[in-house]
Amino acid sequence: MANDSTFNRLATAPATSVTLWIEGQAVKARAGDSVAAAVLSAGLGPSRTTPVSGSPRGAYCMMGVCFECLMEINGRANTQACMTPVEEGMQVLFQQGARQPGEALV
Amino acid sequence: MSSERVDLAIIGAGPAGMAAATEAAASGLSVAVIDEQPQAGGQIYRNVGEPVLQDPHILGTDYYQGAALVRALQAATITHIRNASVWEVSPTGYLCLTEAGVSRRLLFSRLLIAPGAQERPVPFPGWTTPGVMTCGSAQILLKSSGLTPAAPVVLAGSGPLLLLVACQLSRAGIPVAAVLDTTPTAHYWSALAELGGALRGWQQLLKGVRLLAELKRSGIPRLTAVNGLRAEAGEDGKIAKVCFRQGDRDQQLDCTTLLVHQGVVPNVQLSRALKLEHRWDALQQCWRPQLDAWGEGSLAGVFVAGDSAGIGGALAAEQQGRLAALQVAQQLNKLDARLRDQRAAPIRKTIAQQLAIRPFLDRLYQPAGEFLRPSDQTLVCRCEEVTAGEIRSIARQGCAGPNQAKAFSRAGMGPCQGRQCGLTVAQLMAEVQGVSVAEVGYYNIRMPVKPITLGELADLDLPA
Numbered sequence: 001m002a003n004d005s006t007f008n009r010l011a012t013a014p015a016t017s018v019t020l021w022i023e024g025q026a027v028k029a030r031a032g033d034s035v036a037a038a039v040l041s042a043g044l045g046p047s048r049t050t051p052v053s054g055s056p057r058g059a060y061c062m063m064g065v066c067f068e069c070l071m072e073i074n075g076r077a078n079t080q081a082c083m084t085p086v087e088e089g090m091q092v093l094f095q096q097g098a099r100q101p102g103e104a105l106v
Numbered sequence: 107m108s109s110e111r112v113d114l115a116i117i118g119a120g121p122a123g124m125a126a127a128t129e130a131a132a133s134g135l136s137v138a139v140i141d142e143q144p145q146a147g148g149q150i151y152r153n154v155g156e157p158v159l160q161d162p163h164i165l166g167t168d169y170y171q172g173a174a175l176v177r178a179l180q181a182a183t184i185t186h187i188r189n190a191s192v193w194e195v196s197p198t199g200y201l202c203l204t205e206a207g208v209s210r211r212l213l214f215s216r217l218l219i220a221p222g223a224q225e226r227p228v229p230f231p232g233w234t235t236p237g238v239m240t241c242g243s244a245q246i247l248l249k250s251s252g253l254t255p256a257a258p259v260v261l262a263g264s265g266p267l268l269l270l271v272a273c274q275l276s277r278a279g280i281p282v283a284a285v286l287d288t289t290p291t292a293h294y295w296s297a298l299a300e301l302g303g304a305l306r307g308w309q310q311l312l313k314g315v316r317l318l319a320e321l322k323r324s325g326i327p328r329l330t331a332v333n334g335l336r337a338e339a340g341e342d343g344k345i346a347k348v349c350f351r352q353g354d355r356d357q358q359l360d361c362t363t364l365l366v367h368q369g370v371v372p373n374v375q376l377s378r379a380l381k382l383e384h385r386w387d388a389l390q391q392c393w394r395p396q397l398d399a400w401g402e403g404s405l406a407g408v409f410v411a412g413d414s415a416g417i418g419g420a421l422a423a424e425q426q427g428r429l430a431a432l433q434v435a436q437q438l439n440k441l442d443a444r445l446r447d448q449r450a451a452p453i454r455k456t457i458a459q460q461l462a463i464r465p466f467l468d469r470l471y472q473p474a475g476e477f478l479r480p481s482d483q484t485l486v487c488r489c490e491e492v493t494a495g496e497i498r499s500i501a502r503q504g505c506a507g508p509n510q511a512k513a514f515s516r517a518g519m520g521p522c523q524g525r526q527c528g529l530t531v532a533q534l535m536a537e538v539q540g541v542s543v544a545e546v547g548y549y550n551i552r553m554p555v556k557p558i559t560l561g562e563l564a565d566l567d568l569p570a
Contacts, residue, residue, distance in 0.1 A: 010278055011160040012252035030251060032144070032158065037251045046236040046343050052491040056343035058236030060488075062243035063149055064142060065224045065373070067489065067521040068234075078521065078557065083142060085189070 006043030020090035029086045036069040036082035051098035112138045114434050115214035117192050120148020121420045122412025123220040124175045126427035131182040133435035138185040140192055140203055146176050148222050150420045152249040159252050164277045193554035195380055197405050209562040216407050216434045219377055223370035223413035227526045229480040232337030234488050237345030241271040241367035254280045255363035260348050262286035262335055263367035265471040269317040276324040283359055286332040286350055290474050297470035307463025337364055368473040372414045378551035386544035389468045390417055400433035422460035425453045478533050487527040489520020497531055501538035508532050508549050524549045
């Protein structure tokens with residue numbers, strides 16, 4: 001196993017490699033991955049802290065029903081990362097706590 | 107902008123939606139299938155049209171059987187709207203969807219709701235810790251990305267998927283540290299009462315027996331009658347260990363990923379938002395829409411098929427989709443009643459065969475009490491961070507039901523719109539007030555059933 005702390009990739013059918021930016025870090029993903037999958041395979045996260053208590057959260061259901069993997073994707077906050085396919089050059093930011101007064105709306 | 111119109115709009119491209127679309131198109135109906143994923147298949151057959159894993163042995167033959175449904179859908183003359191979510195449905199015959207950030211309306215004569223199941227929320231202390239994920243999520247990562255969870259991996263819960271995922275990970279060469287089976291011993295005895303049905307569904311029973319044998323051969327320790335499940339985080343905030351009790355012995359295991367599972371429940375968000383009548387299924391401990399023999403709900407022209415109509419599995423879902431399509435074709439004068447009934451007969455036979463084992467499985471794998479009505483300190487509403495203790499407290503103060511609980515506690519008011527807490531809140535209120543869950547009821551689910559931006563709303567050509 002390459003790295004015990006991350007999700008590892010088994011032998012897969014050939015696919016295009018996509019580079020996206022997660023928290024400013026270049027991450028290679030497989031075309032067809034969701035953004036949430038790319039975060040897990042890069043070993044990044046917890047991917048947000050909650051607006052209520054600031055407790056850390058990561059992806060939980062991977063099928064769009066728990067809303068735990070909300071991230072800011074290409075400038076759009078609260079996007080479900082498990083429902084968003086990766087794209088070349090995509091910019092992904094983790095969300096920390098509640099939005100602060102005066103913070104720019106996108 | 108003029109809106110497109112179809113005879114039949116189908117929400118969800120899982121087995122029920124795919125089979126219904128193919129059947130309906132064959133009868134000459136115009137059909138649109140709207141699905142959240144890029145590829146048809148649903149969760150059970152996810153990506154089966156273009157399998158990701160090179161080794162087909164890992165997921166097993168049941169998965170690859172779904173390819174026939176995908177091929178039939180691809181060959182059919184239908185409109186497949188991918189990567190799209192439906193956020194509003196009107197009983198007057200239109201729905202609103204967003205595709206690639208752009209929203210539009212679709213008009214229909216008949217609607218089939220087939221969004222499938224979701225995993226039952228599994229509240230226990232620490233279940234919000236990063237690294238705690240569902241067994242279904244591990245399968246999704248395998249099917250759509252070929253990713254395996256960070257080791258050490260522990261699985262905890264109850265139900266066929268728990269055993270299947272343990273075997274699939276093991277086939278992929280992932281060392282599963284342990285399977286913590288939370289099925290209460292008493293359930294084995296109560297399930298025996300339904301052994302007749304289990305024997306009629308012997309093919310499925312055999313699959314279960316084979317999984318248990320494979321698990322044993324693989325050397326993965328399976329600890330039975332486990333209770334008192336708790337996840338503990340390390341300094342980095344991610345899960346570091348899982349604590350539990352077996353018999354009178356407290357134990358703990360180090361882990362980086364804890365995969366949990368307590369069965370699946372119908373996804374009723376859309377059927378609820380449409381105010382279809384639902385009934386409480388005490389055996390499956392979930393709500394299901396009230397349907398006639400063809401899958402039509404309490405609103406004329408609105409059908410529900412597959413696991414969103416009650417858990418029956420992929421093979422039953424497929425046939426339920428076909429039944430609904432036959433009835434729609436008859437209603438829209440594309441098929442006479444005699445031919446409809448003739449075609450329905452073998453389909454009904456298959457459904458009965460597929461559902462025969464359900465009472466056995468439903469009794470055996472009903473979640474243990476600690477997951478239905480968790481301890482006071484357990485978070486119930488993950489979004490708004492409301493504990494079971496707070497729900498019990500407001501219930502004692504006379505809170506009338508789940509909808510009032512929203513106002514009292516904010517439970518159910520976060521982004522998941524109650525998907526992760528609705529069942530638990532109702533269970534807790536029923537427990538405190540000494541009534542059945544059926545009497546307590548459920549949240550009023552309102553449109554939009556998916557979060558949308560103001561821009562997506564503004565894009566829309568609303569009816570005059």
